[in-house]
Amino acid sequence: MTTNHNDMFADAARDVLADQCTPHVVRAIEAGGRTAGATAALWAQLEATGLADALLSEADGGAGLGLGQVFGVLEQCGAHALPLPLGETMVARALLAQAGVARPAGCIALARGERLADGGLRCALVRSGQVAAAVLVQAGTAWRLLGTGDAQATPQALALDAALAWTAAQVQAAPAVAVDGALDVRTLQAAVVAPPMAGALSSVFQRSLQYANERQQFGRPIGKFQAIQHQLAVMSEHVFAARMAAQLGCSGAGVVPERLRVATAKARCSEAALVVAELAHAIHGAIGFTEEYDLQLFTRRLHAWRQTAGSEAYWYGVAGEALLQHPGMTLDTVRRITDVDAVL
């Protein structure tokens, strides 16, 4: 995909991920979760880059970047099907630092939770709950940082996810995190999930393009057939539009995303995920459907991310409400989304 050669943070992410987040490692982490050696090793490599602290102020030991400046980093996470929540950790650490809460080692997941009658806390679905060391949980207006090691965990539908529950005593012991009341965890998570989706979409597209140029049928590469060319053209349209949307959702100089832009980003990337995954598998034929072929690492991840932090239906509702609340032309709302100041 388009490479911004001025983006040294994205370059750093690409370098470490290309070396360390190989298909073999992705499979090992998916199979082994938190206890897999590959999980700790990959996270240590990422930690060494300093990227996880990039959104912290320089005073807190970070790089003082805003969301708009780490888009390229998050995109690279998707381009390598990273099975660890780097984006979530980046925003969680920034919020913890702002709230003056000590930051735990390891990666941090984001989740919504509910307080139980007995004082405990339960998250029905924690994305990356099987690999994260901690979870920043929003329950109502209260945010808490909870460790995953001693939580009661129940497997979820997707390999990396878990339902997690903590006792009243564990919740009492966990630090409360003061977060701006206007922020909700779903918006925060969707903002950092859309860019990896854009990266994965691009990767799936490039793989399909390469395959179409290599795979011979009826005496010539299948990419020479007009039907395949048109499928790839349609894929490229979605890849481009989703990437633009993800950039909009992840724009700004601070850590807090703008909800309507996030709605645009997540809805558009989720739409694209469906179309692009379907076309990629159609082009690849049966080989793309196998476990051993790497395409599935990306298409399964795209479906998982589509199901994370609100599907298109959820964000259509948010975006539609914004339109209905603003009397006058749609153009005004469109401009509210697209008129973004560059921060790079």
Added chain:
Amino acid sequence: MSTLDSLTLTLTRIPAQDEALRAEVRAFLAEATRDMPAHIRARSWSGYSTAFSRQLAAKGWIGITLPQEYGGGGGRSAFARYVLVEEFLNFGAPVGSHWIADRQSAPLILKFGTEAQKQFYIPRVCRGEAFFCIGMSEPNAGSDLASVKTRAVANDQGFVLNGQKIWTTNAHHCQYMIALVRTSGTTEDRHKGLSQVIVDLSLPGVTVRPIEDLSGDSHFCEVFFDNVQLGADALIGAEGQGWAQVTAELAFERSGPERLYSSIVLFDQWLDYVRTPQGRTESARQLAGKVLTQLAPLRAMSVSVQENLTQGASPIVEAALVKELGTTLEQMIPAAIAEDLFARDAEDVPVELLLTLKYVTEASPSFSLRGGTRDILRGMIARGLGLR
């Protein structure tokens, strides 16, 4: 192997000095279109009003990017024009009369024309007095422009023109056509030997015949040339360079706001209904969001292509991407609104909304035909990807 790596679409913001135009334009349009029913406004760049064009010309809003010495707006940036056009389309202003002259013909003359051509045509365009149409398509040569047969043969006075054009937008309302014609060779030579000539449509031997479309409008025309004598000064640009000139022209045509907003008057009209207590439903809210979340990234892409054009790049593939996605959205809107409205029991949907829906529904097949069909554009994208 070429990939998307060579394509760049980065977030770009319209410069503040160009945005500053918007308020004045909007105030003018709010007043000027106040009494126009939505189903008329929905025609916008297909609409035709000489009087309205003259009003815009008086404001200096035709030819805003063209140099002052030719009566233009002093060479303001393409983004100034982008703001104007975006507002025109969203209000559904009837800008069809001067549309092509402003968008394509005058810039083409400025780029390739002689000094005399510039001095003659461009001020007339900017005053809203000279309207142009574009003679590209011919019978049996729709998207296959290289197969044009209309021929201009040099003689001692200039050229003699014979042949026929079709699907020429607004020819019956225009004074001039810029026609792509064959000046040498045969159709076997494909792109070689094609040139662009300016044809005064009042000349003897020119016959313009409107074609009524399925919604009862007549935007398209057939134009016949029977031994039309053109002067030597009819040739625009270099003889035999017509294909290259036309290709450059099309990038501007394919990425602009007109590829996003053909259904926007209908959409806004429908939203007004959905905002009422009887109009509001959950599925309508969902549809509103679906359109918004597709439209906003597209607008960002369109602005980005504009930036590339402004920088002097030729983002042909990027423009094709925008047009393909844009027309798909433009066609989805009337279909989805019909689905929404006629899933209801309500008998109280405003007739004006239904009239607008009828028009846009009937007009929508043209969205993915004009300026290059969907399949041609996909082929262009595939070429850009290195597949052909």
